[in-house]
Amino acid sequence: MRLNRIPRAAAVAAALLLAAACGSSGSGGSSATGLNPPALKAPTKLGATEGQVNLIAWAGYVEDGSNDPKADWVHAFEKQTGCQVHSKVAASSDEMVKLMKTGEYDAVSASGDASLRLIASGDAAPVNTALVPNYKDVFAGLKNGAWNSVKGQMYGIPHGRGANLLMYNTQKVKPAPTSWSAVFEDAARHKGHVTAYDSPIYIADAALYLKSTRPELRIQDPYALDQKQFDAAVSLLKQQNRSVGEYWSDYLKEVSAFKSGDSVIGTTWQVIANLAASEGAKVRAFVPKEGSTGWSDTWMVSSRAKHPNCAYKWLNWIVSPKVNAQVAEYFGEAPANSRACAETSDKNFCTVYHAADEDYWKKIAFWNTPIAQCLDGRKDVRCVPYDRWVQAWTEIKG
Structure with missing residues (x-):
């Protein structure tokens, strides 16, 4: 492979x-x-x-x-x-x-x-x-x-x-997580050892989580966020940032971090999880109960x-x-x-x-392009376009 x-x-x-x-x-x-x-x-x-x-x-x-x-x-x-x-x-x-x-x-x-x-x-x-x-x-x-x-x-x-999965060190993260809350509200439990995908599109991961946990926001599509919904996702990611040890875009760095213990929980791909496990890392990767992006x-x-x-x-x-x-x-x-x-x-x-x-893939929200015309069909509001996702990502990472 x-x-x-x-x-x-x-x-x-x-x-x-x-x-x-x-x-x-x-x-x-x-x-x-x-x-x-x-x-x-x-x-x-x-x-x-x-x-x-x-x-x-x-x-x-x-x-x-x-x-x-x-x-x-x-x-x-x-x-x-x-x-x-x-x-x-x-x-x-x-x-x-x-x-x-x-x-x-x-x-x-x-x-x-x-x-x-x-x-x-x-x-x-x-x-x-x-x-x-x-x-x-x-x-x-x-x-x-x-x-x-x-x-x-x-x-x-x-x-x-492919899906974006939650991966964790089975020896250092207990009990085994079932939700993305492990890298959001509960991220402080592993402060400095949380990892996340380094891209503005990762804002959609936070939005997908909020879709399940904050129904009052009425998020239907993680790529179609009005200002209030977008602000909530950005706020959640700024909170998470305090516990992130490293944002990854290079698979070798993520594999190395999980092998060394520098990272114990965060987002990944199945192929990376397979490679990390084959090199001795004690990891498991899965789709949490809220679903995943992909x-x-x-x-x-x-x-x-x-x-x-x-x-x-x-x-x-x-x-x-x-x-x-x-x-x-x-x-x-x-x-x-x-x-x-x-x-x-x-x-x-x-x-x-x-x-x-196919039941597995029904839980995956495939990458799409955030634009001002809301992708979920709403006509009464404007959604936040991708250039502002890029700006927000810079702010999130500090």
Whole structure:
């Protein structure tokens, strides 16, 4: 297993900027509302392949064996389709959006914080899922999401998903926590040894917790916060800051901190928890009773793709059962294709990552873009846009 989500970790959420005129619904399986993208049409059929395809991807998504001889799903694609793959690794969602605007790339592996921007700007075209045969086997929970569709029209093919978990040292944190309260109201119990994800999007984690614990705030969507709701989340995080020993964006630092005991409780990803445990850390990671935030990636086709037929071939290839299994294991995420679980080398992989457990994913609020037009559908108030989340995050950290 190779953990390759990390190049995005430091910058991914800091790129969550979307035109204020755009809107979407909350996370988790309902298509965006209030968003009126340009009237683009998906192709009705495919033509001859063009001989090449230009991709933008997160590190670990387009592997040709040069980084790891065992990780190569590019050469087989090239041999089968005649489409030579040219890929560029992006370090952030903001970089992906800028690159897509050039019109030089055919497809991109966009996260939820970038996908709506690409849809709203017209840089991503609607996708005809009938031209992607493997789409039929994609888990239902990844289809028609708030981050990858508009009014029932898909704008990409889901690639994978992951949750932001609560991890704790089983020897030093007792009794075992069940709630995010362990890193919020009760954080002082482990003062100096609490860790949190270093990103403005982490404000949504506090909002998700308040949604359950302070019903009078009436939070419906952790990415749609009016001023009162936002202030409450920021206040909670400022309180938490007094107990935080380190904010993390580098997985190696988090693993090291849990191994040394510098960190004993905080937010993490499943792949990091697995790695920490494999290196001797006494840890457990889980979704607390309030639920969690999370991320989902989608392969989207440029509205100006010069090689659209090869792009569609790639979309179908990357979510084919065997390849999707390879990517998921190499990257450290739950695969999108339901048949991929039968192809993983570790037969317990999909169980560990809850790949087929739709009840599990119903508890996850996937990253979305906070904008002034409230994502939860409210019309009587304005919500706090992401640029102010960025400002508040600086204040929170002091």
